[in-house]
Amino acid sequence: MTDELSDSTPQMLDDAALDLVFRAARTHSKWLDKPVPDALLRQAYEIARLGPTSGNCQPLRILFVRSPEAKEKFRPALSEGNRAKTMAAPATAIFAMDMAFYELMPRLFHDPTARSWFAGKPAAIEETAFRNSTLQAAYFILAARALGLDCGPMSGFDKEMVDAAFFAGTSWRANFICNIGYGDRVALHPRNPRLAFDEACLIK
Amino acid sequence: MTDELSDSTPQMLDDAALDLVFRAARTHSKWLDKPVPDALLRQAYEIARLGPTSGNCQPLRILFVRSPEAKEKFRPALSEGNRAKTMAAPATAIFAMDMAFYELMPRLFHDPTARSWFAGKPAAIEETAFRNSTLQAAYFILAARALGLDCGPMSGFDKEMVDAAFFAGTSWRANFICNIGYGDRVALHPRNPRLAFDEACLIK
Numbered sequence: 001m002t003d004e005l006s007d008s009t010p011q012m013l014d015d016a017a018l019d020l021v022f023r024a025a026r027t028h029s030k031w032l033d034k035p036v037p038d039a040l041l042r043q044a045y046e047i048a049r050l051g052p053t054s055g056n057c058q059p060l061r062i063l064f065v066r067s068p069e070a071k072e073k074f075r076p077a078l079s080e081g082n083r084a085k086t087m088a089a090p091a092t093a094i095f096a097m098d099m100a101f102y103e104l105m106p107r108l109f110h111d112p113t114a115r116s117w118f119a120g121k122p123a124a125i126e127e128t129a130f131r132n133s134t135l136q137a138a139y140f141i142l143a144a145r146a147l148g149l150d151c152g153p154m155s156g157f158d159k160e161m162v163d164a165a166f167f168a169g170t171s172w173r174a175n176f177i178c179n180i181g182y183g184d185r186v187a188l189h190p191r192n193p194r195l196a197f198d199e200a201c202l203i204k
Numbered sequence: 205m206t207d208e209l210s211d212s213t214p215q216m217l218d219d220a221a222l223d224l225v226f227r228a229a230r231t232h233s234k235w236l237d238k239p240v241p242d243a244l245l246r247q248a249y250e251i252a253r254l255g256p257t258s259g260n261c262q263p264l265r266i267l268f269v270r271s272p273e274a275k276e277k278f279r280p281a282l283s284e285g286n287r288a289k290t291m292a293a294p295a296t297a298i299f300a301m302d303m304a305f306y307e308l309m310p311r312l313f314h315d316p317t318a319r320s321w322f323a324g325k326p327a328a329i330e331e332t333a334f335r336n337s338t339l340q341a342a343y344f345i346l347a348a349r350a351l352g353l354d355c356g357p358m359s360g361f362d363k364e365m366v367d368a369a370f371f372a373g374t375s376w377r378a379n380f381i382c383n384i385g386y387g388d389r390v391a392l393h394p395r396n397p398r399l400a401f402d403e404a405c406l407i408k
Contacts, residue, residue, distance in 0.1 A: 012352040017221045018251060022347065027256045042401050047222060049398040051342070052231045054359045054380075056396040062405045070408040108397055131359070131380065134335050138255070138342030143226065148216040155258045155335070166408075176258075176335065192260040193312055194253040197246050201266045204274040204370075 021145045026191065028150040028183025029085040036090040036149065036181055038066075044144040051139035053132040055117070056108045059101035060136035061172050063094040064180075073165045079156035082177075089152070089179035093140070094162060097133035099125055100171035133175050141178060150183035225349045230395065232354040232387025233289040240294040240353065240385055242270075248348040255343035257336040259321070260312045263305035264340035265376050267298040268384075277369045283360035286381075293356070293383035297344070298366060301337035303329055304375035337379050345382060354387035 013021075041064055049058065065074050071087055074094075078086050086092050102118035102125065118125050141151045155176045162174040217225070245268055253262065269278050275291055278298075282290050290296050306322035306329065322329050345355045359380045366378040 013217075013221055013224065013350040017217055018350060020217065021225075021350070022251045022254050022343075025254070038407055041407070042405075045401050045405055047226045049404070050226050050229070050395075052345070052355070052357050054357075058399050058404070060404065064405065064407045066407055104399070108399075110393075110396065128359070130334060131338050134338040135342045138339045139226075139346065141256070142343065142346050146217040146222060146225070151256070153256050153258075155332075189314075191254075192314065195262050195308070195312075197249050200253070200262070200264065201246075201249055201268065203242055203245070203268045203270055 020148070021142055025145045025150070026183065026185070026188050028152045028179070028181070028188070030184040030187035031085075031089055031179075031181040032184050034090075034182040038064075040147060040149065041091060041093075041180070044140060044147055044149065047146065048136060048140040048143040051136060053135060054128060055105060055111070055114050057101050057105060057114075057128060057132055058108060058136065059097045059099075059129040060133040060140075061096040061098050062140070063096060063166055063172075065092040065094060066090075074162070077158045077161035077165065079154075079158075082154045082156045085152065086154070086177075086179055090181035091179070093137075093178045093180060094166065095133065095137040095140070095175045095178060096167065096172040097129040097175050098171050099129055099173055101125075101129055101132075129173075130175065137175065137178070144180060148182075149180055152179035152183070154178065224352075225346055229349045229354070230387065230389070230392050232356045232383070232385070232392070234388040234391035235289075235293055235383075235385040236388050238294075238386040242268075244351060244353065245295060245297075245384070248344060248351055248353065251350065252340060252344040252347040255340060257339060258332060259309060259315070259318050261305050261309060261318075261332060261336055262312060262340065263301045263303075263333040264337040264344075265300040265302050266344070267300060267370055267376075269296040269298060270294075278366070281362045281365035281369065283358075283362075286358045286360045289356065290358070290381075290383055294385035295383070297341075297382045297384060298370065299337065299341040299344070299379045299382060300371065300376040301333040301379050302375050303333055303377055305329075305333055305336075333377075334379065341379065341382070348384060352386075353384055356383035356387070358382065 105114040159174045309318040
């Protein structure tokens with residue numbers, strides 16, 4: 001890892017790199033029979049964790065569901081339409097948020113008052129945990145793609161059931177979930193339309 | 205733009221590309237005197253919009269604050285610590301969410317019932333707009349970096365004041381804000397620490 005831009009750092013990504021991370025990347029539901037080593041999930045996290053969060057609060061926690069036992073615990077919480085593809089995925093990330101994230105802020109942020117912005121303030125905790133764990137999950141999805149993996153993010157599942165099955169007695173709460181593997185491009189449908197710049201953006 | 209992986213699409217990003225988007229990229233507060241053309245903001249949006257959202261709902265809306273007049277409207281809503289750097293930034297994105305996003309779903313998603321998942325259901329609207337506009341804002345931040353820009357995301361501002369100043373009478377609501385420009389790396393402090401994989405992740 002480097003923390004400095006070197007002379008070899010490009011001014012911008014080339015077309016092939018933009019294709020890999022954004023333009024040719026797609027949400028997948030069918031998975032190739034190609035193993036996903038734990039080391040690659042670790043590598044994706046170690047890239048994604050460098051992305052910005054407010055006050056460096058880093059509320060994202062990830063439970064990677066991989067074993068048959070964990071998949072069976074997960075199965076009843078999945079919506080009908082998300083069940084088969086999730087059971088078949090090499091890994092599923094449960095993107096969670098640690099509602100006690102602020103207890104770590106004295107170590108993570110240079111302002112020693114940071115913990116007091118949240119302690120005893122449930123609305124601030126909820127908003128900050130939700131926004132920042134979601135940002136970090138997006139960084140993870142793009143980091144996984146940057147490493148050649150494919151993702152299938154989903155919000156169709158029962159959060160309370162996931163929390164009860166995996167996070168009982170902890171401060172972790174489910175946010176959304178994401179299948180991870182090498183997608184079968186043959187199974188893809190055409191991409192759904194996107195909003196044009198002038199529909200979604202204003203310059204003032 | 206290509207929607208297909210070609211033979212030239214890399215298996216993964218090389219080190220220099222990972223540095224540009226994740227590893228050497230930093231949150232910036234000081235800006236070089238180098239112009240940011242509107243066309244580059246448009247290009248960043250057109251890459252970021254390809255990222256996944258649930259039901260392809262795309263609730264993100266962006267107001268780019270650029271003119272002296274818009275900056276003056278924006279100024280009173282900024283927290284003290286975010287004011288000077290924001291006034292000096294070449295552009296500031298107000299990442300907003302369209303609370304009427306579901307009205308477009310019949311056009312954006314292949315399931316004709318999608319609008320009914322949200323119409324008249326304020327809790328579902330709020331959660332989906334917040335989660336998905338945040339995901340899209342993260343895609344935008346990384347897309348801007350991929351084009352060589354630097355970002356400085358912030359949540360220290362008065363959302364009600366921004367909504368009143370810019371979005372009165374519309375269905376847009378502020379989520380968070382982000383300065384955009386070419387950052388001055390000389391002004392950077394050392395990066396704050398990140399949580400290790402074993403602190404934030406579990407494999408089961």
